[in-house]
Amino acid sequence: MIPIDNFLVLSAILFSLGMYGVLARRNAVLILMSVELMLQAVVINFIAFAVYLSPDAFTGVIFAVFVIVIAAAEVGLALGIILRVFRNRQISNVDEADLMKW
Amino acid sequence: MILQIAGNVWADAAVRMLIVSLLVPVGVIMLTWVERKVIGRLQQRLGPMRVGPYGLLQGVADTIKLITKEDVRPNTADRWTFELAVFVIVVPVFMAAVALPFTADIFVRNMALGLFYILAVSGLGIVGFVMAGWGSDNKYALLGGVRAGAQLISYEIPLILAAVAVAMLGQSLNLYTLVALQDDTPFIAYQPLAFIIFAIAGLAELYRQPFDIPVAESEVVGGPSVEYSGIRWSMFQMAEFVSLVLISVLASLIFLGGWIWPFSADNAGWLQALLMAIKTTMFILFFMWMRATLPRLRIDQLMALCWQILLPFAFLQIIINGLVLVYDWPDYTLTILSGAAAIAMGTLVYQTARRTGVLYQAPGIAQRVGSVL
Amino acid sequence: MTYEEGFFYVIAAVTVIGALGVVTAKNVVHSALFLILALLGVAAVFILLASEFLAIVQVLVYGGAVTILILFAMMLTRARDVEGSLDGPQRPFAALAAITFMVTTILAVTKTEWRGETEEATVVDINQIGDALFTTWSVPFEIASLVLMVALIGAIILARGEEGE
Amino acid sequence: MLASLVANGTITQIKDFAPVISDVFDDYIAVLIATILGFVLVGTALIGNLVLSPRQKTEHKGVTYECGMLTIGRSRAQVHFRYYLFAILFLIFDIEAVFLFPWAVSFVRLGEQAFWEMMVFIGILAFGLAYAWKKGVLRWR
Amino acid sequence: MTDRPKIEVYEVKDDPQLSRSDIISPGLRREIKSLEPVPNDPSQGNAAYRQILPGIMQMPADWLIAWGRKSSLWPLTFGLACCAIEMISTFMARHDLDRFGIVPWPSPRQSDVMIVSGTVTKKMAPAVKLLYEQMPSPKWVISMGACATNGGPYTRYDRVLQGVDKIIPVDVYVPGCPPRPEALMDAFMALQRKIMEERGKIGKSA
Amino acid sequence: MATIDYTIPGERDLETVDIHVNVGPQHPATHGVFRMVLTVDGEVVTDVDPVIGYMHRGNEKLPENCDYRQVIGYHDRTDYLAQFNTEHCFVEAVEKLTGIVPTERSQYIRVILAELNRITSHLMFVGAFGTDLGVFGTSFMYAFRDREYVQEFFEEITGERMMYNYFRPGGVAWDVPENFTERCNQVVGQIKRGLEDLHGLLSNNEVVLARCRGLSRVTVDDAINWGLSGPLLRATGLAHDIRKTEPYSIYDRFDFDIPVGTEGDVLDRMMIRLEEMKQSVRIIEQALRDLPQGPTMAEGMKRILRVPEGEIYMRVESPRGEYGVYMVATGTDKPYRHKVRGASFCNLSALRAMSVGHYLADVVIILGSIDIVLCEVDR
Amino acid sequence: MLGILKAMGTTVRAAMRRPVTVQYPTEKKVLPHRSRGLPVLLWDFDKDEPFCTGCQVCARYCPVDCMTVTMKDNPKKATGKSSRKKIVDDFFIDYARCMRCDICVEVCNFDAIVMNNTWEGVELSRYDRQDLVMDLDTLLKQSHTGQLKDPFREPMGVAHSGWSPKSEEEDAEAAAAAKPPGEGGEG
Ligand code: SF4
């Protein structure tokens, strides 16, 4: 049986990679994808704790389901915002989207 | 009785999967021949005749030709996207084949969530088309790729909803259970509407006429596969034909009572195989018949059909099932309601197509031009 | 180490490679494809965690929908594959921060002694999920639907413009 | 009939039809094997092609095909945003399917309440769909 | 760098003339110079199995491959002039080329044989040449009709190419104006014979 | 033609840079080697830039140093789907200039063959149009099945399947075989049976209706301004058919109807062609009924045909519309100037106006509905 | 839906009928008597020489000038076996350029050339375009060996283009009028 630490370490690595992406990238879509990575790491943690530590396993699973759902919704919205910015400013780099209004 | 090929479970699965993957090329070769023959007859000519007796070796010859054909990659194509797209298109089909039983004995694995799994995995192939379209750096391919993406994802929703309707009747996602429940009545009798939706959506998932918009020869010349040559191109064909078989098998499992109906649950193995073969062939021939007969829809009509007609009616079917099951109404109410809904859908489509210009929405610039010119 | 661990390491390697690709690829579409790889790896990790349902959900939602969405958005914003235009000057600091975070978390995780750690992963059946979802968690379930609807409408408005033409 | 069948647990006996103990892990080992085999099949075909096919580099062989003309402008152009809208719709309803599947297999056991919950859920999303419809998102213009 | 889209289209749209030249003539300008003939290379490149396989096993392999090639010749759907009509009617139900395993494909990447069916004008010649070069080898060319062979009735007109073999190597010539469908089928059978005869050559370039 | 302003507010939600897509010269949808550069915004075509001239092979210039008999061969190759109609136009022109009166029998033979040829041309259209619509070759197969019957019949008369070179100033080259009448009836019967198939396949199909109805409507005024002729013009509701308005050969002796459309859309164009085949069958039956005996070549023809000085513009109703020949003769045995008015060319000039602002898929079938013959466009 | 059903019914009915295909290489349809293959010369059996006198009228009238004819004094005339003063010496037809217009047959005053109405006139695919230039022997072979059963000579000879009793001045006129039109492209 796999010790739980493996999963936690994996999720830590994923999370920090996503973090790097968020910090380093400039293209908004890429930043979004990095955020997705971080969320995945979180989900892994949820499941790991759920199936290893909690008596009623499915609570964590349901949490994971909700995380996935909300994440997906967030992707849709965020991409909508990015497209909106792109439409008005013809840019897709966050550095340039610095004005609060245009 | 379980046909255990190898002692170890994994070895058993491996051997079964190996058999499947050896059968796939043979089946595809035969299917190409069958399709050309059938379409030839529908067009009042004889298909292949001179390669082998009645052109039986046509598929073999094509395969040899294709495998000894140069594999060209455009200079400007994005190398890895272009070359990996083929894998992304073919592999999901294999993955889906794992959970799909043919008879009680002929299967790879019997998954608890088989139906759900197949629907989920078959969605992966869509990415391959977008990759192919984007990677080959060709306008036709790009148009075809995004068209394929839009069409396949859109029609996946009605497909899934129809499958949900079946799962509601069977209260299970296990294909064995679903088949076992149809020993006296196939599910098509309970919910014809779901069956029609499933058939249409399946046809669209296979991007064949009248839904062959991604690969339309007279518009985007062959769509995503336009830049592919030789065996790499034939992989597209293989994926298409295998998924044709998969959809047909799935439909005959969850709607036509699989290997049980109209006989008893414990009929002999050969009888089961025969039943499934007949039902599957029926579907395949039907798809070919449609292909030889119907023209192509336009992409906006395609989307309108999916989102404005199929989707609401799929929800309607789910609601009907829920009501009947929860309040434990007699079965024939289910049949009646679903049949009525199906007829309603048919008439709706008929009216829409008949009324002038309802399905035709000029994209807007037209009026301006009319005034200008 | 058991064979399961072997699988785990392979899958973890694939996932991490995918994640690395996402954050380092020079071409947006390439990093999107790497994202698919990482997400499928995570799905496999779910399998190792004996939660089949979640893995399939992962494949369905991320393998199919989200990736297509991201690919379309990318082709829409025409994010060109120009060298260096994807990463900002702040890259080294980002790397530093990420590495620090990773080290600390890994230390924390490995040092901790998890109490009540079961020997066997409890297998989650879809029926249990259904029961829980529609009894105990019915309110968040409904709220989720609201969130989805808001996301849908919001995305449409954003993409089409306020008056929606 | 069906409902009663389900209610008095006939399903559980019917589950016995499943020949192989559906052990999650073994299932997905099979999936892994299938994936590998798929890659192997395609790979062998490509390698065979590599060995058997003649290779000839001519000047224009790699030119992008565009009806015998040279490409005008950039090929990897920008796709239209309508595709994106349909992707959004698909995403939303895909997630709905995620909830539908567990519901489908358990709502009879849970009775009316679960059923109506899902009806509300579908209703809310249907409102979203109706909004999209009204906005003309579904009409490709 | 800011990723602003070049809106060249809109800018030039104000002046139709400009847009025309901008859109069409670059292609033309590049076409003109590419009219020198494609060298005829019967080996059609180099096949790896020539080096790998021992010579004794190459002959059956050759036979098998040549058989496969001759049994599924896929022409390019490519009609030029009047001859194209007879070509089409050869594909149609009455004389059904599908019997030979010959089905047309629209993209040169998937086709093996190009039927030059009709007059090749000097404006069309670069396109024909480009399409031929885009076809993956091995590939063959059938010159159908008098025009494609040597200008035919229009040979006295200077915009007409005096035979398509001026730009691409031709394997089979079919006389006639237009050739009967049977003549085209006969050409295909001649091509099949040729493939079987030359099976040793293909893939063995010096 | 005025330029279109390309920034229409509200129609471009996200400013997309249009891509220019080459369609043709080698494309399954462009019949022949026609090329158009489509400016595509997503799926909508915002500009069409037709490029012709890929088939310009001197069909007008070469006849100017051929004698009048050799010119007939070149007219066959001008509109290679309606050879008999083109020959008819040319020989009528020569006869008008020289004052030769063709014999009765030859006139009837000419009309019968020309009408049969109209049928083959329309069959070709229906087949190609079905393929543009996306039928997997079936309509093509059925159409050509019947077309073959007619072509074999032509071969029995003239000896050629396509380039007949059969009409001559003053009559026809040689008399038709004895079993002409019964063979012709047989062929007509086969055509009637074949038309059933085509109607069943296309004319009532919901998909076809959904695709073609209301697509690229053209008003009568526009059609006249653009110089459309033939089925395109009749689809707009104007009953203009040269066989009726200025009957050229002996068309005034037959009674037949001119099918006219109401909408001027693509569906009407298709239906009109399907209907015209029926009318042609009517003409053929009447002509067969009173086909006179007698010589097929006018008396006293000089061995070398010299056309007296003069000029003439002769036009006939070819399947694609008005096919005209303008000829200047200077008393020698060769035309001094020889100009062809191709129907396809004039109809094609309306392509941009018809198809801008439609879907990519629709532009293809609009082009198909024009039914061009490239050798007639470029000549 | 009804229309779609109708269409599907149509295809099925077509599938029920016999296929119209003629399997060409094995079964060939009979060519009509008037079928125009490519021009061949006729052999005069009782004189045992070709009909052709090499008068070159056909070469002059050929629209694409794909014929080359030379004439010589007939040796048989001296021996009195034949009445022909002149006889064809050499005769080439470039089948690759012939447009099968039948004019040469019409204008020939000696009924010496006809269009080949057998399958040999159709199956002429060659690997080299030079092989399509036929010389005298090849052109005569068909009729000499008697494979060319009954070639089609239109009943009125060339009357349809105004055949009046032949006279010297008209011939001269013809010769004057019908110069080889234009310069040939490439031979
Ligand atoms: S050879 Fe004759 S039929 Fe063929 S294209 Fe040339 S002119 Fe037309």
Ligand code: SF4
């Ligand atoms: S064939 Fe006739 S016309 Fe020609 S050279 Fe011989 S005899 Fe004279």
Ligand code: SF4
């Ligand atoms: S048939 Fe016509 S083209 Fe051919 S040789 Fe005779 S005259 Fe010349």
